[in-house]
Amino acid sequence: MIPPPAKGNRRFVVWTILGIALVSGVVFAITRPPAENLLKLTVPCADFEETVRAMGVVEAARFEKLRAPSAPYERQVTWLIDEGTRVKKGDLIAQFDIADVERNWERETEHVQRIEYRQEEAKADWSVQLFEENIKRDKESERNEFAQLKFKRTQQEPPLPKEIGVTEKDKQERLVDEAKRRISQVERQRNVDIGRRTWWLKYRQGKTQEVKDMMEQYEVRAPIDSIVVYPLIPINGLIKKTETGDLLNREQPFAQLPDLNSLIVKLGVEEYRVQKIDEGTVVRLRSRAYPMKEFVGKVISVSHMASNDLFHDGRRLFEVIVAVDNVASTGLKVGMVVEASLIVAKHPQVYAFPRDYVVQDDKGKWLEIETASGRTQRRPIEKALLTDDFVLISRESGGEGPLTVVYRPSKHLGDATLPSSR
Incomplete structure (x- = not known):
């Protein structure tokens, strides 16, 4: 019969066992591979708009x-x-500063006033001269009437008085004609003089108006x-x-x-995406000044040459010009920065997953889909539609209800970005 261990030995054995268990637990905790953090994304089947994103600035088409x-x-x-x-x-x-123009305008105004005064004087002088000539004509006309009466009386008298009457009648008729010619001559001279003065007055008035127009330019x-x-x-x-x-x-x-009614948005689009954009492409815009408002516009121009002024990460960008609908009521101002989503295609009833969830190995490209039982299965994407940022799976390929895709970091070690960075 083996004797029982002493009381001190039993305590030693117990502590030894506990120490071994503790060390084993620590070693297991250190050497055990860490639990993998899985990212899951559940996506319903819905209509999907394929977009090209770009940044731009509000500018005016006309100034x-x-x-x-x-x-x-x-x-x-x-x-x-x-x-x-x-x-x-x-x-x-x-x-x-309008001082020089005002002084010139005052000089021109005074000049015009002097011309107007002299013209009125000339008109008065010509009126007096014509009045005097008309009086002379009237006197000669009266004398001519007396000569005509005298001529009629001498027609029945001896030849000598008759000849005297004819001579006086002819003389008075010549005097009347001469008076009329003088009146016509004075009228012509008056018209020429007044016409010349009027032309000069209009010329100086035109110069005065030019100076006045210049004053308005100031x-x-x-x-x-x-x-x-x-x-x-x-x-x-x-x-x-x-x-x-x-x-x-x-x-x-x-x-x-x-011109606030001609505001446009100039976008910079990368070269590998610009070929998807055409004139008439619908664009959704958001401004940093109005983060809760969305504006709609259409592409009106796509540059066929990269802009020398637009760069992004060392790559040149192509200029795309967008006209904003009802721009006068948007509140957009010249110089505002906007984020644009250009709708390049619409896909009805598809499942849209970010391309970061795609796994690629020697068997091809596939997604890890979680089933209803909680297990996962591979879903090849050879027949899926690939956009720049998303994988699109049709309803026929996806089945009924939403799909959940799993992201395993261990299978994406070579990826540059994680889904959370999108």
Whole structure:
């Protein structure tokens, strides 16, 4: 019969067993492969819009340029409205120093007044001269009437008085004709003189009107409802925006008013996606200024050459121009940044999964689909429709109800992105 171990030995055995169990647990916890975190995505069968995403800026298709006066005088800006101010047609935008023009207008006005005064004097002088000539004609006409009466009386007298009557009658008729010729001559001279003075008066009035029109140029007003923009222009050897006190050249553009009814969106689209876009493509737009509002537009132009000004991750972009529907009521402003989704295709009743969920191995490309029992099975995607970002499975291939696809990081170690980064 084996004697029982001593009390101290039993305690040693118990602690030894506990120590071995603890060390084994720690080793197992360290060496056990970590549990894999699975990502699951459940997608219903629904209509799907294939889109191309792009960023863009709101711009105006048309601008009204405001220019400095064309008058040959000093063109110094004395007042400017603040940039970004919303103005209505006829509102004052800028004023230029008008002192030189006002002095010239005063001189022209005084000159016209002197010409008008001299013309009125000339008309009065010609009226007096014509009045005197008419009096002379009337006197000669009266004498002619007496000569005619005397001639009639001498017709029954001896030959000598008869000849005297004929001579006096002929003389008076000549005097009357001469008086009439003088009146006609004075009238012609008057008409020529007054006509010349009238032409000169109209000429000087035209010059005065030109100066007045120049004065109006020194107050620049808005031709349309818009927002004031001051572009960078050369001023006194510097490239700057117009400010109060600047001297501008004749007809130099210094401000722009974008036509708010012609706002467009210029997008930059990557080269491998631009071939999917055509004129008329519907575009959904969101502005950072109005994140809860969505705007709709259509593509009106697709560039056939990459833009030298548009780059993304070292790649050139193609310019796509979008016209926004009912742009006047959108609240969009020139310079706003927008995010665009260009609808390039519509697919009815499909399951749409991100391409990040696709697994590729020596057996091909497939998705890991979770069944109703909770198990997973491979679903080859050779017959699926692939877009740039999604895999589309038809209802016939997917079955009834929603589908759940599983993402295993261990099978996507070579992928650059995870689904959560989309």
